[in-house]
Amino acid sequence: MGADVMDAGVIDRYVSDLGARLQGSKKQVRDLLTEARDSLTDATEAHLDRGLDETEAQQRAVEEFGPVREIANEYQAELAVAYGTRTLVWLAIVLPLMHMTWEYGRMLFIGPWQDFGTMPPPWYLFVAKANDLTSGIASGVALVALILGRVLARRLDTKLLAKIGAGVALAAVGAVLLGNVSIILATAHVDASRLLQSLPMSIASLITWIVIVRLGLLARRSLSCATIVA
Template identity: 45%
Template sequence: MARASVIDDYVADLDARLPGGRKVKTDLLTEARDSLEDAAECYRRAGFAEHDAQRKAVEDFGPVAVIARDYQGELAVAYGARTLRSILFVLPATHMLWEGARLIWLGGWENAPGGNPPPQWYMPFAQISDSMTWAVSIATALALLIARLWSRRTADNRLIARCAAGVAMVAASAALSANVALGVASMFVNPALMFHTPVLLLASVFAVLVLARLTVMARKAVRFAV
């Protein structure tokens, strides 16, 4: 019981201090437990009693607050990188899905319901939405590359995590804002445009939901990196 109590209490305390992705967190906690068990076994072989062996192992491992800070840096970097990869691959795929639905079910903008092309001021919204997708994709790709190179030169994972989370938050928010702005402009110019076909409406709703999910992930990345 003593063995389970000392090591389990330490790991449970460490667990409570670490917000982050489940898989990486589980791996880190398993690694910590294995290290503690190995150290305690060495002390038992040296003649220490069970409780003392575990206590010595925990003392050697380090204060839980210090270990939690180091582990949190790793968790934050892993989640930030995961968020950037999600933006990099999911955002262009969602955009191409929407564009495909528009081209198939609507065609060119001159084919808008009502027979009138959108006014001149409307087209910049569409162009910004299109350009934002690729600008965000390029930014996230560069952020991933820089973070990988940076990690080889510094041991400060938390700084890398903050930068990755910041890029993810700006990128996801910008993409979501551009998409919502285009939708609002479309409703203002021609409400029938959004409801021209069920497929186009579903593609639009799906795109907003995906972008909202990416923004939520980016917010979590920021929170984990604090």
């Protein structure tokens, strides 16, 4: 029987319903749906060989595969872990690179934060130092989460693992965002003229914020994928 006939009817409705319930990477969703369709098609062919008609064979294959809500929940957990892992990898790599690039540009085009003509207050130096450490700490936390995720993958429930990964990613991005906002507000309070940077550093600042926002969206999407898992 042709593949176009085999894919129609009960199987087609099941796969469409399954796909409508999934969130995550489009490619991974497509791969999972293809895998499900192939499994259902193989099962249908087996039932056809046993003498069932096409509709009955497809219905039997779908029943054996499992309720669409249950399968969607299992697939969504896999998608959430994959999306969270991707986000943590980006955090572990991009944050230190972004910070090193910014620091190099700042020293080249602006100079030390402490160079205000007069010694800035101790609280400002504390904020500046904390902001310098934030990206490194957030990157390190993301890396540790990736390693622990690998180690605990067989021990922890996939759904819990997805939620933990997403939570760590969101917290890391939040810390970086807070650090950047804090140093901007502190600098504006101590010497607002320092916010008027050279063109190269203005471009670098814009790129930095674009990266932070992008990472934040990835982290938020990871949490969304994880929290729809029942």
